[in-house]
Amino acid sequence: MSDELWRDLTEVFRTSLDNEDLTLAETTTADDVEGWDSITHVLIMVAVEKKFRVKFTAAEIQRLENVGQLAALIRSKRGGV
Amino acid sequence: MQLDTVYFALFLGCVAVAQAKLPVRWRMPVLLSASLIFYACSSVSYLVLMLGLCALNYWAASFLSRSSNEQRRACFFWATVAVNLATLITFKYTSGLIVQGLSRLGWTPPDGVVTRLAVPLGLSYFTFQMLACVTDAYRQTWRLDCGFAGFTLFGLFFPQISSGPIPRAGRLLPQLLDGHSPTVEDRLSGLRLIAFGYLKKTIVANRLNEYVTTIFNDQTGTGALPALVACCLNVLELYADFSGYIDIAIGSAQFLGIRLDPNFDRPFVSTSVTEFWRRWHITLALWLRDYLYTPLLIRIRNLGMTGVVLAMIITFAICGIWHGATWTYLLFGVSQGVALSVETLTKTWRKKRLKQFPEWSVKWAGRIYTLGFFVLTQVLFRAANLPQAMRIYGRLTHWRLSLHLSEVIPTPFFFAVDCLAIAMWIAVARSLGRASNRTTPQFVLLCGLLIVFLGRLGAAHFIYAKF
Amino acid sequence: MNWKSWLLAFLIFAGSCVVADLVATYGVIFRMPMYDTNRILHLYQTNLDEIPMFGTSRIRWNYDPVVLGPNLYNYGMDGSSFEVTDVLLQIELAKPKTTPIIIEPEFEDTHKLGDPAKFIPLLSDARFRPPMQKFHALGWWQFIPGLRYFGQYDVYVREFLNNRRMTNWKAAQGYSYDTTPPPFNRAAFDKLVDI
Numbered sequence: 001m002s003d004e005l006w007r008d009l010t011e012v013f014r015t016s017l018d019n020e021d022l023t024l025a026e027t028t029t030a031d032d033v034e035g036w037d038s039i040t041h042v043l044i045m046v047a048v049e050k051k052f053r054v055k056f057t058a059a060e061i062q063r064l065e066n067v068g069q070l071a072a073l074i075r076s077k078r079g080g081v
Numbered sequence: 082m083q084l085d086t087v088y089f090a091l092f093l094g095c096v097a098v099a100q101a102k103l104p105v106r107w108r109m110p111v112l113l114s115a116s117l118i119f120y121a122c123s124s125v126s127y128l129v130l131m132l133g134l135c136a137l138n139y140w141a142a143s144f145l146s147r148s149s150n151e152q153r154r155a156c157f158f159w160a161t162v163a164v165n166l167a168t169l170i171t172f173k174y175t176s177g178l179i180v181q182g183l184s185r186l187g188w189t190p191p192d193g194v195v196t197r198l199a200v201p202l203g204l205s206y207f208t209f210q211m212l213a214c215v216t217d218a219y220r221q222t223w224r225l226d227c228g229f230a231g232f233t234l235f236g237l238f239f240p241q242i243s244s245g246p247i248p249r250a251g252r253l254l255p256q257l258l259d260g261h262s263p264t265v266e267d268r269l270s271g272l273r274l275i276a277f278g279y280l281k282k283t284i285v286a287n288r289l290n291e292y293v294t295t296i297f298n299d300q301t302g303t304g305a306l307p308a309l310v311a312c313c314l315n316v317l318e319l320y321a322d323f324s325g326y327i328d329i330a331i332g333s334a335q336f337l338g339i340r341l342d343p344n345f346d347r348p349f350v351s352t353s354v355t356e357f358w359r360r361w362h363i364t365l366a367l368w369l370r371d372y373l374y375t376p377l378l379i380r381i382r383n384l385g386m387t388g389v390v391l392a393m394i395i396t397f398a399i400c401g402i403w404h405g406a407t408w409t410y411l412l413f414g415v416s417q418g419v420a421l422s423v424e425t426l427t428k429t430w431r432k433k434r435l436k437q438f439p440e441w442s443v444k445w446a447g448r449i450y451t452l453g454f455f456v457l458t459q460v461l462f463r464a465a466n467l468p469q470a471m472r473i474y475g476r477l478t479h480w481r482l483s484l485h486l487s488e489v490i491p492t493p494f495f496f497a498v499d500c501l502a503i504a505m506w507i508a509v510a511r512s513l514g515r516a517s518n519r520t521t522p523q524f525v526l527l528c529g530l531l532i533v534f535l536g537r538l539g540a541a542h543f544i545y546a547k548f
Numbered sequence: 549m550n551w552k553s554w555l556l557a558f559l560i561f562a563g564s565c566v567v568a569d570l571v572a573t574y575g576v577i578f579r580m581p582m583y584d585t586n587r588i589l590h591l592y593q594t595n596l597d598e599i600p601m602f603g604t605s606r607i608r609w610n611y612d613p614v615v616l617g618p619n620l621y622n623y624g625m626d627g628s629s630f631e632v633t634d635v636l637l638q639i640e641l642a643k644p645k646t647t648p649i650i651i652e653p654e655f656e657d658t659h660k661l662g663d664p665a666k667f668i669p670l671l672s673d674a675r676f677r678p679p680m681q682k683f684h685a686l687g688w689w690q691f692i693p694g695l696r697y698f699g700q701y702d703v704y705v706r707e708f709l710n711n712r713r714m715t716n717w718k719a720a721q722g723y724s725y726d727t728t729p730p731p732f733n734r735a736a737f738d739k740l741v742d743i
Contacts, residue, residue, distance in 0.1 A: 018429065038370050038375050039378070039425060041375075042375065042378045042379055042382050042388075042389075043382075043389070045379070045382065046382045046383065046385070058376055058379045058380060059219075059220050059221075062220050062222070062375065062376070062379070063220055063221065063222060087688070087689075287699075492706075494702070494705075494706040494709065495702065495706065498702045519553075522550070522553040522554045522556070522557035523553075523557065525557065526557040526558075526560060526561055529561050530561065530564055532698075533565060533568075533694065533695060533698055534568065534701050535701075535702070536698060536699055537699045538685060538687075538698070538699045
């Protein structure tokens with residue numbers, strides 16, 4: 001389950017950022033990835049929401065600090081359903 | 082008390098002495114009373130208003146930091162935002178509207194009434210600062226854990242209260258509270274920055290202002306070249322003026338051992354308007370991004386790229402209107418938003434297309450485009466009203482071959498001195514990068530001599546003081 | 549902190565300011581006889597039979613005292629308001645004299661001082677301070693040698709260079725004029741004057 005989520009997440013990031021070699025780690029932040037700015041951040045979130053069929057609140061999106069937290073958030077949302 | 086006066090320099094000196102001589106636990110109270118005195122010099126009644134706003138925001142931020150009842154938190158948050166914005170709008174726009182309305186009815190109010198309705202010192206920046214605090218507390222990315230005195234000092238900290246840089250509580254508050262003493266390095270680099278700021282203001286901004294004002298107010302002049310020179314010098318003047326102020330503000334804070342966020346990062350090397358706004362008025366651009374653009378975009382995120390463009394244009398339109406309720410500022414803001422949107426939409430396409438050109442040519446083309454765009458849109462920012470801006474744009478399209486040099490340079494001698502002053506500015510900027518603690522006296526001496534011999538007394542204090 | 553180098557820097561600054569002040573005052577301003585400052589300084593001499601003419605540019609450029617008589621002196625200055633003319637009048641009235649005075653005051657356009665640069669060397673006379681304060685800015689620095697010309701050094705240098713170029717000008721009794729005949733453009737004349 002966790003591996004699958006991680007693979008899907010990487011896939012979403014690769015398509016959104018147009019970068020096929022992108023690898024993600026728990027601690028990856030926006031500053032570590034080229035082209036990941038405030039605009040693409042929101043577009044990534046939209047893609048993530050679509051892919052995992054979840055809905056984030058505005059505060060949740062803004063509170064995220066790294067990819068690990070995003071994964072945890074997705075897991076908690078899906079676990080809840 | 083304006084930052085470009087000698088009274089401010091004396092005031093800063095007194096604060097620094099008090100800070101150095103008194104015991105550590107007195108440092109925060111010293112800064113707080115200095116900030117209160119500084120504000121009281123502008124207006125005592127508005128100081129009361131500001132203290133009231135500080136109290137409200139303190140109360141709201143501490144509630145938002147503690148409470149976990151989401152519904153009540155949202156209520157509190159929006160109520161506080163509304164009060165802050167209502168205060169800002171009331172003071173910023175209604176006085177202008179009242180005066181305008183009265184003059185339309187045929188009665189021009191005396192100067193005394195107009196000044197009494199003036200905007201409280203630094204209210205705009207203060208509101209930004211407070212909204213950031215309350216929003217951070219609401220988003221739980223920051224927690225308020227200091228007393229009211231510390232929070233008031235953060236709100237009214239005197240080097241930055243008049244026009245920024247807009248501080249973030251997370252970075253400024255701890256520095257203000259811990260009361261550490263400024264090092265020799267702090268004092269000396271603060272002094273260097275202050276000297277450089279005064280230099281930019283007096284020898285560049287004040288000098289260029291005379292030239293630009295003459296061309297902008299010229300009702301009958303035609304010909305593109307004088308207008309183009311004036312537009313370019315206008316951008317240079319604005320940069321010298323605003324970054325001069327910012328240098329004095331950051332330098333003064335550093336002189337007291339406190340680091341403020343940088344507001345400019347060599348904006349004229351930007352290769353796109355997007356990059357330009359990461360280097361020009363950085364604290365405002367970041368504030369807009371974090372507290373207006375991103376929340377807005379998140380709300381309309383399902384619209385995809387349309388949402389991105391919409392959010393960008395709305396953000397910059399608000400940024401324009403914030404400067405003043407005029408069509409020129411609105412158009413200025415919208416034009417920035419449109420440029421950023423176009424750049425965002427064409428990003429991938431440009432990346433692919435521009436690959437075939439050498440890197441240096443793309444870079445320089447980008448720089449010329451960015452600067453050209455800013456020079457053109459800055460006309461809106463400078464012009465007193467839309468017809469004036471339109472007149473300048475009209476002149477820019479009016480190219481003539483038979484052109485007398487005296488039209489471009491009405492006073493060649495002063496123009497030559499202006500050029501000398503700009504060259505000196507660049508030279509001093511380079512030596513600022515090389516200056517060390519040991520060479521600080523020489524650097525300050527150089528700035529002092531240049532200010533005395535090349536400086537001008539400005540008609541106005543700082544351009545951004547009115548926003 | 550290295551106090552010695554700060555002291556040295558301060559001394560160099562103060563020294564340069566004093567030197568610049570002396571150069572500007574004696575090497576530039578006082579060497580332009582037709583500069584307004586020097587024409588005003590002429591008023592401080594008690595010439596018992598002098599008939600002064602006070603006023604604006606209308607006096608300055610249109611009344612040739614040489615034609616009107618040997619004792620007249622033209623004190624007219626560009627852009628001087630009623631307040632400035634009044635100061636000159638007060639200086640004149642303090643003298644033990646009975647000669648007539650010619651005044652052409654400006655009542656309508658009063659918010660003027662003319663170029664403030666010309667008044668800075670004269671500020672030791674307190675009578676000049678109120679108009680300076682009213683129409684320009686009177687700062688503390690204007691009473692400190694060297695600093696007092698802040699913002700005006702290039703104004704003086706420009707004036708001085710212009711004066712050097714005026715070789716065809718003739719000056720007497722406070723009045724000066726260009727002796728070169730104005731260029732006559734037949735075509736422009738015919739266009740304007742329909743004979």
